[in-house]
Amino acid sequence: KNEVEQSPQNLTAQEGEFITINCSYSVGISALHWLQQHPGGGIVSLFMLSSGKKKHGRLIATINIQEKHSSLHITASHPRDSAVYICAVPSYMYSGGGADGLTFGKGTHLIIQP
């Protein structure tokens, strides 16, 4: 079964700072998901990536498949970026086919202060 570790667990920064959130996983994968969850519940998919780097606005996600590591960066952070950021990977719980869902990290609770 895939295990996911995220760091840091909590991060408080000032508006405008460059933010980095890290994710490591134990089993080689073909795709990793970065998700955002605001207080109150709803989860939004930010990125799904299998190699290299993806950019969307001020968000950048990178992945190193060989090192089983991914990072999420936020440039010019803003208070509206305050949320929990979660990485998720395929669980690989089943060997005989069938879906196994995603295994999620515990999330990074980000607070951006004005």
Added chain:
Amino acid sequence: ETGVTQSPTHLIKTRGQQVTLRCSSQSGHNTVSWYQQALGQGPQFIFQYYREEENGRGNFPPRFSGLQFPNYSSELNVNALELDDSALYLCASSPSGSSYNEQFFGPGTRLTVL
């Protein structure tokens, strides 16, 4: 294009009761996954439905069951509710039965068991 919707938003039940939660998948998606997110934890995979069949299951007891309908909407049923079933229940739809595709999450149903 309609996103993933869930109903109800909030629900309060008592121990021993039964509950049904509903999810409408995004247009064009034939796969729905259900997750349970306890307070302060990452989501845990319950099961996935692909073209009306259960396509994979996490470590949840049989009192957690589901259905998928021809329009690919889905239900999660929980019998004999326990206090520990209190959680946010999330569904996610994707275009095929694989964890390697981008998952689109609904806003969740918050279940409280008293």
